Amino acid sequence: MDFWTRLFGVTYTPRKPPAKPVVTSQDRLTRFQTALADVERLCSNKRDLAREKSTLAELQKLIEKLAQIIREETRASIPHPCVAWALKKAIFVTVNRAAAVSFHEGCIHAAITLMAALVDSEEDSFLTNTSFAKSLMRLVTRIINAGDVLLSIETETFILELLFTISAKIRLQPEILPSWFTVTARAEPREKGTTTKDDFPLCYILVDRIYHDGRIGDFARTGLLYIFEATGKSTALETWIVESSDVCTLMASGLGALYSQLSRELSILYPDAVLPATLALSDYTTTQPQARAESAFSERHIAHMTTFLSYLAFWQDILDHCKSDEVRQSLLDHFQVLFLQQLLYPSILESSDTDKGSSVAVLSYLTAILESLEHPVLTDSIMSFLLAVEEPSLPQSQEDIDSSVELKRRQSLLELSVASGLDEAVEPVLFNLSRGRVTMHSPR
Incomplete structure (x- = not known):
């Protein structure tokens, strides 16, 4: 290169790669609102069995896009308008309902990915939102306990990892426990043999999977340890485990x-x-x-x-x-x-x-x-x-x-x-x- 420079007297300057456009918070919000509008449009359309496969594939991509935008915004500096918009519009209700009725593992995995992204967001804590807790537990209970969908080990492990994360946050922040655990007032005394799983579905889901091998069992056992550790900071949880539940x-x-x-x-x-x-080396003889x-x-x-x-x-x-x-x-x-x-x-x-x-x-x-x-x-x-x-x-x-x-x-x-x-x-x-x-x- 120096030879040709001296010969022609031309200085070679390498081209700089074009700078990536700066993505502002408003740009992310626009993309987020567009993807959310498409999700709501697909959910409101009449079910067509002929196009159901392509519709579910499109729905999965849109939910994954929402989760990706939330992840990007969480890593970026404030403000975080997408998280605030997601909380305002309660997108978890729409997404979880769509995933539950779809019986499509791809949509379910994408919905859990979005819920995990919302849980990890720190500004507007979804963990203290009762509607978010009920919507997520309704989805998890339906797809895991009902047995309507045959989930892969990867998807079920991902679900248990999310529940483990929630249990760990309950252990560190006892103030979020009332959103996930509520004692239902009953006019009549509880009959013998009846349980109160609806009061704390997170706990029962973990209890049902503590016998599993692999990461599913590890997440369930560790999450349940955190639940028992939280009994020292919540009298209501202590009373519920002893008096109302059959966890023991x-x-x-x-x-x-x-x-x-x-x-x-x-x-x-x-x-x-x-x-x-x-x-x-002894006089031991093998018997039958x-x-x-x-x-x-x-x-x-x-x-x-x-x-x-x-x-x-x-x-x-x-x-x-x-x-x-x-x-x-x-x-x-x-x-x-x-x-x-x-x-x-x-x-x-x-x-x-x-x-x-x-x-x-x-x-x-x-x-x-x-x-x-x-x-x-x-x-x-x-x-x-x-x-x-x-x-x-x-x-x-x-x-x-x-x-x-x-x-x-x-x-x-x-x-x-x-x-x-x-x-x-x-x-x-x-x-x-x-x-x-x-x-x-x-x-x-």
Whole structure:
């Protein structure tokens, strides 16, 4: 290049790329209003089955365009007129209704993308808007719980990620909880067995998915941890969980269901390929396992055991994060009634030394449970019940005795015990030969 410059005496100046036009907030608002008008036009048109596929594809692109504009404006400097316009026109009502009735996964994914963009906007907080909360929960409940649409794992994960984000914001900003959780006033007393899912649908959606694998289960479990953590800052939420909801019942029943998946008879005979060196060099002889007994080294048993122990670890996390003593005690009560008294202890009683397999299974499960426990209260609850150790009665003030939450918790526990038929059940105290708290005394 220097040679040609000296030869012709011409200075070469490279062309600068054309500058991108500056996008102002008014330009974004115009684009946003145009896209929103097109969405409203498509939603108001009469449904035509012949053109429905193309119409839904166009609707998906328009909703994605709205979400993209909101994202662009959130990253830009103030003012943010598109966010204010979206709140003023309540576009979430139109978009969510269209996505719900479309039964089109693309439109549903685009609508959730737009809702996530609105949640992340900080100026006009949609999280404190009751209409926004009801519209979003109505959409999520319909497409997830109704089963009318077969969603892909990616879309369902995206939905749970949004619910997790909302739960995290509720944890950090307790003032937004009333928009997502409202106790419905009822003229007549609630019948036994009825639940109040409509009061807090976000919580129940998370509870229903805490058993899932992958990111769906991770988002659901972490989001539920944040909900329980918020009980320490909301008396209404604390009272609702203890008195009106069946969240504690579902938690304990889920643990019992995972325990019931474990094999009733278990064989701990090592396969020849994985025989430990200590046994291989000894006079150990391999025997034939019983036909009904499942091997402790089978992939099926290991998978079920891993799932059960991971959910037990989640229980410990719940007790650690729960900031309400009443809710924590209600969880422990349901754990004792629905898991210890109905499943774990009866399985110990039904195990027999004659068939060998059942006793091996129960002792293996009990050992794994005790080895995995790190929460002292949960450990004390199991050992106190199995050993029939009476807990020392602590003096309570009259205010604690007269507390409506405490009285309701005791009443719910009594009803749960009666419904489970525990009055006629055999308890560990029947086999306790000691009249005191211990059976042996060591000399000093």
